[in-house]
Amino acid sequence: MDFIPRTDFPDTRKLTVIQSKAGSVLNIPREGRFMNRFYMELPEGTVAREVKLEDLQETTRRIFHPYQIDFAETVWWSTYKVGQRVADRFTQSNRVFLTGDACHTHSPKAGQGMNVSLQDGYNIGWKLASFLKGQTEIDVLRTYPTERQRVAEDLIEWDKNWVKSIASKGKDQGGVLDANNNVDFSEIWVKARVFTAGLTIKYDDSPLTRAKGSLQSRAKNLKVGMRFPSSQVIRFCDALELQFLKALPSDGRWRIVIFAGDVRQIAASRRLSQVINIST
Ligand SMILES: Cc1cc2nc3c(=O)[nH]c(=O)nc-3n(C[C@H](O)[C@H](O)[C@H](O)COP(=O)(O)OP(=O)(O)OC[C@H]3O[C@@H](n4cnc5c(N)ncnc54)[C@H](O)[C@@H]3O)c2cc1C
The missing domain is CATH 3.30.9.10 (D-Amino Acid Oxidase, subunit A, domain 2)
Incomplete structure (x- = not known):
């Protein structure tokens, strides 16, 4: 209420x-x-x-x-029975796709339903658009259920523990205890933050994502299959300070991000020129 x-x-x-x-x-x-x-x-x-x-x-x-x-x-105010359920499948023949509460529901206590539903919509949205524009093959559409169903299943599993922690009065009921033997919920909350921000999602290898064979060592903080991390950067062309992801709006275009190193160094600048020459 x-x-x-x-x-x-x-x-x-x-x-x-x-x-x-x-x-x-x-x-x-x-x-x-x-x-x-x-x-x-x-x-x-x-x-x-x-x-x-x-x-x-x-x-x-x-x-x-x-x-x-x-x-x-x-x-x-409202009362309702919390269902912790996930649909058996998220698509019918890659022609009908389920997103949001239609295919996963859980408690509202972690504020996740809308977030995860929007992510579903984003995921199928760009894939459908690129497929209909003839840019990608049907294989890309097939990654929607494999990527999002796992996320929904993980969320429901997580929600069951979350709800138990909120209701618990002790360690045996899933709580973390502080020095006075009280449930230290703040610790649970802090640990949960990365999850509730959607930053722990990692998609398995598929026609889109290839961790196997990727040179992870070239970009250690960028995990293949996970969300591209954002940081505060200064854009070279106009010296504008911005969050990096702001430079990558979701407008259906494809982008290549090159980690060129310090381009004031001649070697790095040459390498960058070579890459640009190859791609143009
Ligand atoms: C109390 C509460 C608090 C919440 N708090 C949060 C929060 O803090 N953060 C968060 O991320 N999520 C929260 N959620 C969850 C979030 O509201 C849902 O996960 C989200 O709205 C799901 O979006 P959806 O588009 O899948 O479904 P819905 O929002 O349910 O949209 C489905 C729509 O379809 C319409 N519809 C149904 N049947 C038909 C039909 N036959 N023909 C035409 N239209 C139809 C419905 O009227 C509805 O408008 C909360 C939920 C509740 C109940």
């Missing part, structure tokens, strides 16, 4: 996980300065359709005890 809390709990404006004997709440301070989103799981066997707002408020009060909490205004 999205609501404006009235409470003596000191940390409502911080991302918090509150774990108590009465259950757990994930608190996400919303944009603006007043509203909060609370996620909570209701007891096993609860029928989502029958839940009333008062039930959520009562559960929140019990979880917050001994702190007081009141609900000045509730802007939105």
Whole structure:
């Protein structure tokens, strides 16, 4: 539910996980300065359709005890059964493609559904466009299900552990304990950040990706099959400082990135000229 809390709990404006004997709440301070989103799981066997707002408020009060909490205004609330499911296949004969929640659903607690759905759309989008323009073969379309189904399966596996960690009260329930024997959720959260940012995805070898036989040593920080890393760079042609990926907009064009070294050195500059001559 999205609501404006009235409470003596000191940390409502911080991302918090509150774990108590009465259950757990994930608190996400919303944009603006007043509203909060609370996620909570209701007891096993609860029928989502029958839940009333008062039930959520009562559960929140019990979880917050001994702190007081009141609900000045509730802007939105909803209950639903979390399904952790992935479709058997993401395509029918490479003519129909499933993306997003149509082929994978999980809890909303890691804020991943939309992100992963957009990635699916991006993945099939450029492949369809290049295939329809006659630039690529059907093999490229076939990489959509192999790449994205694995990502969905990994996400659902990860979500199961994530949900368990939020609800857990101890190590035996999947939690990491701090020096006082409390679940140290901040550590779990920090570890999860790379995953939730989508930066751990690595596609297997396919007609598009070839780690086997690649000279990984030539670009150690660039892992074949993973997202191209971005960094702050100065563009040579106009001396503009920018994030490198900003120079590579997703407009359907193909780009070659050359790591030329320090082009002020004659040898590096010559090597670069040679590559440019070969490619033009
Ligand atoms: C409470 C909550 C919080 C969330 N928070 C986050 C978050 O912080 N970050 C994040 O990344 N994700 C979050 N998600 C998940 C995210 O909302 C979904 O993963 C995402 O919207 C999926 O996009 P989609 O386009 O696949 O499906 P949808 O957004 O469900 O779009 C499908 C559309 O198809 C329409 N439709 C259905 N049937 C038909 C039909 N027969 N004919 C025509 N139209 C039809 C529907 O009306 C809908 O508009 C959250 C989800 C929930 C429930």
